[in-house]
Amino acid sequence: MAGAAVKAPPLRDYPVIPILAPGAMAASRPYAASDKMNEALGFPGKLREDWKSRALDKMGELLEKYRSLRVYLDACVHCGACTDKCHYFLGTGDPKNMPVARQDLLRKVYRRYFTLPGKLFPKLVGAEDLTEEVLEDWFKYFNQCSECRRCSVFCPYGIDTAEITMAAREIMNAVGLGQKYTNEIIGKVHKIGNNLGLPPRALADTLETLEEEIKDETGLDVRLPLDQKGAEVLLVTPSADFFAEPHVFSLIGYAKVFHAAGISWTLSSHASEAANFGVFIGSYEQMKKVALRVREAALELGAKRLVVGECGHAWRVAYSFWNTLIGPFDFLDARYPAPQHICELTHDLVKRGAIRFEREKNDHRVVTFHDSCNVARGAGMGGVPGGQFTIPRDLIRASCNHFHDMAPETIYDSTYCCGGGGGLLSDEIMDLRVKGALPRMEALKHVVDAHGVNFMAMICAICKAQFTKVMPYYEFDMSMVGGVHQLVGDAIRLGERH
Amino acid sequence: MLTALYASLFYAATAVLVGGVAWRVLEYARAPAPLPIPTTPAPMTRAGAAGRVAREVVLFESLYRSNKWIWLFGWMFHVALALVLVRHLRYFVEPVWGWVAFAQPFGMYAGFALVAGLTGLWARRFLVERIRYISTRSDHLMLALLLGIGLSGLAMKFVAHTDVIGLKEFMLGLIAFDWQPLPADPVLLVHLTLVLALMVVFPVSKLLHAPGVFFSPSRNQPDDSRERRHLAAWARD
Numbered sequence: 001m002a003g004a005a006v007k008a009p010p011l012r013d014y015p016v017i018p019i020l021a022p023g024a025m026a027a028s029r030p031y032a033a034s035d036k037m038n039e040a041l042g043f044p045g046k047l048r049e050d051w052k053s054r055a056l057d058k059m060g061e062l063l064e065k066y067r068s069l070r071v072y073l074d075a076c077v078h079c080g081a082c083t084d085k086c087h088y089f090l091g092t093g094d095p096k097n098m099p100v101a102r103q104d105l106l107r108k109v110y111r112r113y114f115t116l117p118g119k120l121f122p123k124l125v126g127a128e129d130l131t132e133e134v135l136e137d138w139f140k141y142f143n144q145c146s147e148c149r150r151c152s153v154f155c156p157y158g159i160d161t162a163e164i165t166m167a168a169r170e171i172m173n174a175v176g177l178g179q180k181y182t183n184e185i186i187g188k189v190h191k192i193g194n195n196l197g198l199p200p201r202a203l204a205d206t207l208e209t210l211e212e213e214i215k216d217e218t219g220l221d222v223r224l225p226l227d228q229k230g231a232e233v234l235l236v237t238p239s240a241d242f243f244a245e246p247h248v249f250s251l252i253g254y255a256k257v258f259h260a261a262g263i264s265w266t267l268s269s270h271a272s273e274a275a276n277f278g279v280f281i282g283s284y285e286q287m288k289k290v291a292l293r294v295r296e297a298a299l300e301l302g303a304k305r306l307v308v309g310e311c312g313h314a315w316r317v318a319y320s321f322w323n324t325l326i327g328p329f330d331f332l333d334a335r336y337p338a339p340q341h342i343c344e345l346t347h348d349l350v351k352r353g354a355i356r357f358e359r360e361k362n363d364h365r366v367v368t369f370h371d372s373c374n375v376a377r378g379a380g381m382g383g384v385p386g387g388q389f390t391i392p393r394d395l396i397r398a399s400c401n402h403f404h405d406m407a408p409e410t411i412y413d414s415t416y417c418c419g420g421g422g423g424l425l426s427d428e429i430m431d432l433r434v435k436g437a438l439p440r441m442e443a444l445k446h447v448v449d450a451h452g453v454n455f456m457a458m459i460c461a462i463c464k465a466q467f468t469k470v471m472p473y474y475e476f477d478m479s480m481v482g483g484v485h486q487l488v489g490d491a492i493r494l495g496e497r498h
Numbered sequence: 499m500l501t502a503l504y505a506s507l508f509y510a511a512t513a514v515l516v517g518g519v520a521w522r523v524l525e526y527a528r529a530p531a532p533l534p535i536p537t538t539p540a541p542m543t544r545a546g547a548a549g550r551v552a553r554e555v556v557l558f559e560s561l562y563r564s565n566k567w568i569w570l571f572g573w574m575f576h577v578a579l580a581l582v583l584v585r586h587l588r589y590f591v592e593p594v595w596g597w598v599a600f601a602q603p604f605g606m607y608a609g610f611a612l613v614a615g616l617t618g619l620w621a622r623r624f625l626v627e628r629i630r631y632i633s634t635r636s637d638h639l640m641l642a643l644l645l646g647i648g649l650s651g652l653a654m655k656f657v658a659h660t661d662v663i664g665l666k667e668f669m670l671g672l673i674a675f676d677w678q679p680l681p682a683d684p685v686l687l688v689h690l691t692l693v694l695a696l697m698v699v700f701p702v703s704k705l706l707h708a709p710g711v712f713f714s715p716s717r718n719q720p721d722d723s724r725e726r727r728h729l730a731a732w733a734r735d
Contacts, residue, residue: 063529074707075706076704101631117699124636157707159714284532385540385541387539
């Protein structure tokens with residue numbers, strides 16, 4: 001795809017379900033991981049003679065290990081409820097991007113080798129042999145799923161295509177067909193400590209520079225401490241927050257919140273990454289290994305609270321999986337949830353009146369909020385169902401005067417993926433990323449036209465990176481993208497304690 | 499001869515249905531759920547999660563949100579099927595329970611709703627391009643099978659009455675292992691044969707959605723991940 005001109009589909013006033021365009025995305029194929037990248041994660045370097053039996057063995061193993069996979073492969077009745085729910089289908093029209101059709105890519109092989117009717121009458125029940133063509137389809141189309149779980153909201157049995165995609169990626173990794181972007185990054189985390197390969201020295205320099213910038217802006221000594229033993233809070237945040245824009249503005253926002261509330265905090269060079277791409281490839285082992293650094297850092301630094309920055313899938317892993325993977329957190333202060341989202345922390349302070357805002361500082365902005373999929377459908381906040389929707393919006397309303405939600409069928413748990421989640425934030429599949437953003441872009445266009453929205457806030461590093469890249473294709477300015485704590489940081493009152 | 503054939507088939511089909519479903523349910527129950535994956539927002543307690551599953555089973559809550567037409571046809575079919583099944587209990591118990599007697603008229607007309615629902619669902623497989631694309635031969639056959647059962651049943655009630663007294667004696671005889679003659683009515687035989695087929699395919703087909711819906715982790719798990727660890731046996735060090 002690289003080099004071919006990527007064009008955004010036109011934004012329509014009223015989204016319609018596309019007519020099927022078979023094969024429309026058959027050319028969308030991410031780079032395969034190199035032998036070295038696969039081997040670094042303990043996977044075979046490349047396809048070997050016996051790949052087929054290995055793949056089927058792995059499928060059998062996963063069926064024993066995951067109830068979700070077993071139930072989801074059996075339960076689908078092909079009702080079609082999910083067929084118009086995937087942003088990649090809506091943006092591309094490729095029928096294999098309908099969730100049920102994507103699942104069927106794996107299901108047909110499951111039926112062929114693991115069910116009686118599939119063994120006896122494959123044609124009748126849509127069962128198929130595992131061939132190189134099927135494997136190639138898997139590699140393409142299970143890398144056109146961002147594991148956003150929107151389909152699972154609408155399925156009468158809660159079938160979650162993300163679980164199927166994760167299983168398929170696990171099987172592909174087990175036979176040596178890894179995806180470069182994801183596997184390379186997981187390798188970097190193991191080797192250097194974060195997704196971006198930023199070494200501790202460079203991180204320290206970056207934080208110092210940021211402190212100087214804040215001093216220039218505010219005249220105050222707002223600290224961004226690194227590896228500070230005895231700090232109350234260990235903040236784990238996506239490494240993009242350290243230097244990518246607009247991510248870094250949220251990092252500044254967190255620092256200002258801690259400063260204003262007088263909470264001692266630190267970042268860790270050992271766990272300088274909240275992202276956990278282990279989840280994208282469905283690997284329990286990788287996910288656990290990546291997450292363990294956080295536990296080690298918290299113990300090493302003697303932190304009493306674990307707080308996670310603005311990162312969607314990281315929050316899903318932290319909220320939903322950390323306790324299981326790297327818990328129990330009995331060494332932390334039991335008065336706070338473990339882990340805690342930075343939005344929960346800030347929200348608490350706002351409620352208690354411990355921090356205050358000059359909302360006028362954000363008066364040049366008309367803000368909307370993009371719910372990130374992993375936060376919306378894979379995690380929670382605040383200890384009440386739906387807290388993940390109200391808490392970030394409360395923070396925006398506390399720090400801004402102008403806020404408008406996008407259409408109800410595109411927010412909360414119906415939110416559309418940014419188009420770059422689930423390990424697809426790679427440039428060789430830009431065509432897919434641009435088209436996958438279509439439903440969100442259409443919803444955004446409505447509030448831009450109706451209310452003059454000029455800022456879309458979010459709490460996910462991948463969403464931020466994806467939107468800044470694809471929004472220009474839709475003729476939106478990339479400066480419209482930013483974090484909730486960017487808004488918080490711009491309006492928070494500093495230098496006074498309450 | 500006919501009686502012996504159908505009696506044996508009913509025993510065999512019942513064994514396949516009960517044994518097969520029990521085996522699949524055991525498989526689902528035994529497979530671990532190593533990570534909490536409720537589709538959020540989810541209830542925070544087990545009781546709440548049970549309520550969520552109950553709403554899915556009784557009201558098809560998610561489907562209602564998803565697609566009103568599929569919900570309408572699907573829900574109509576399933577509720578009608580439940581009523582029809584209740585009505586059919588009268589062929590298996592003597593004396594007939596009061597509530598089964600009460601349900602008779604509802605069950606009778608539910609037969610039409612059942613056929614209407616199935617027709618709507620089948621029509622979608624032809625008329626909606628996306629659903630046509632995902633439909634397999636077995637999807638069509640399953641609908642044909644159910645529709646055949648529904649239509650042959652309605653035919654015996656509203657077109658050509660069958661010997662229900664003889665049928666009931668046959669069924670009670672099956673249960674008591676004291677075979678009584680099966681009325682040799684062709685429509686009845688078609689009806690019974692299709693039912694036998696349905697019983698046999700149940701444990702190896704998509705009809706497993708019936709037990710499956712109770713085991714779906716995205717629906718039956720509470721949102722308690724920060725409070726409770728979900729460590730599976732295979733994931734322990």
